[in-house]
Amino acid sequence: MKIVMKFGGTSVADGKRIRNVARLAKRFSQGNELVVVCSAMDDLTDHLIALTEDAKAGSEKAVEERLVAIRQDHASALKEAVRSPEVAAKVKKKLAETFDQLEKLALGSTILRELTPRSRDGILSCGERLSNPIVWGALLDQGMDSVYMTGGECGIMTDDKFGDAAPLMEVTSYQVKETLGPLLAAGKTPVVTGYIGATQAGEITTFGRGGSDLTATVIASSIGADEVWIWSDVDGLMTADPKTVPEARVLSEVSYAEAGEMAVFGAKALHPRTLEPVAEKDIPVRFKNTFKPEFPGTVVKSDPKAYARNIVKSVALVKNVAIITLTGASMVGRPGSAARIFDIVAKSGTNILMISQSVSESNISMVVNRPAMQRAVNALELSMMGPGGLRHVNYEDDVSAVAVVGGGMRGAKGIAAKVFGAVASNGINVRMIAQGSSEQNISFVVHESDAKDAVRAVHKAFHLDRLNSGQRRAAHPRTEE
Ligand code: ASP
């Protein structure tokens, strides 16, 4: 089989775990062609983001302290992951190149107190450009024949939307196949940095948070892989977050659409565009736990097994959101008012998670991430000043959203009644409801303090705690960014 394996930040969080990754890679490389894609170590990307903030504030001391810490963490990971001095020397050389660039970018922007999106991506890309060479070293140390390269070197070409770049699939597919094909045929295992690509001009871009998943699926689609394996520290996609619902269970199979809905609603932090490249080609994506490699995990594919009785597959809680409601008779029967409202919100740079409008048309509600709420409200209020303006902008920032997901809901009757019946019988008031016409998701908003109870009530109503009685629940209920 041809497999692309992606290891998340917690799987490469230190030297010992990197050795474990190398052992897994070695084991699964027997009889398979393997490409390895890794994230930055642990939460390094968060630290790099903090570093860019310090740089913009001109805090030289803070920036320097961060750089020292990053150096130390990687030096000790390398020491632990790679035993052979020759291999360690090769890795060190790669790391030194990246450190050098990181330092120049960080100190440069600290002096200027300014950071372009392009230099920001230069800095953020360093996480993956520091972890992957160590993984490469660990593979060599295990006696594997391995080659290290960045996403750009591998052939992943993107547009120049720094911070949220999209791969240009046609060129990328061609180039990636050209680069990796001969290496795989020669029995080598390429290690490719997740999260990053390069523009046509060769400038480094990043895909946005969690982008290493996307790297893996882009490569898989390009080389025509048989499967993608996404390794992290959880057992797979689950019926709910086990921190909220201790009875949550691992789903053995879900569809691309279901997994996509779950990703958007945070069941597992998955880059939202991850599944696109593989869904088109029907390449299955398997979620596995690095700490329990024998556990089958979850497979995402086009024809997942339907669970008897269980039309709903998962219930997710989206915290830290807010509702904005617009009211005003001027919206009634006036085509274009919704477009205008959403345009204003979009121009304020705010992403909308949910929308609902009643038939009376006299109000429109939307759910946005809480930190973005004020920005959107300000923009809407400003627009009220003009002619034909809106009447009122109200907001509530003490709410959470609950998303109920399952492909089996499509065309099934009584699902909404069951969902809201369960919520109501727990005495919980529902503030807003939305269902996409894909019918694979029902979302609703409740008061923050009721949110966990609402999730538990729905989970129970659909007997999700009894799903797959063969599969145990996650032993490491920590989700990874
Ligand atoms: N390191 C990046 C992040 O934390 C990309 C990834 O982990 O997938 O967002």
Ligand code: MG
């Ligand atoms: Mg990460």
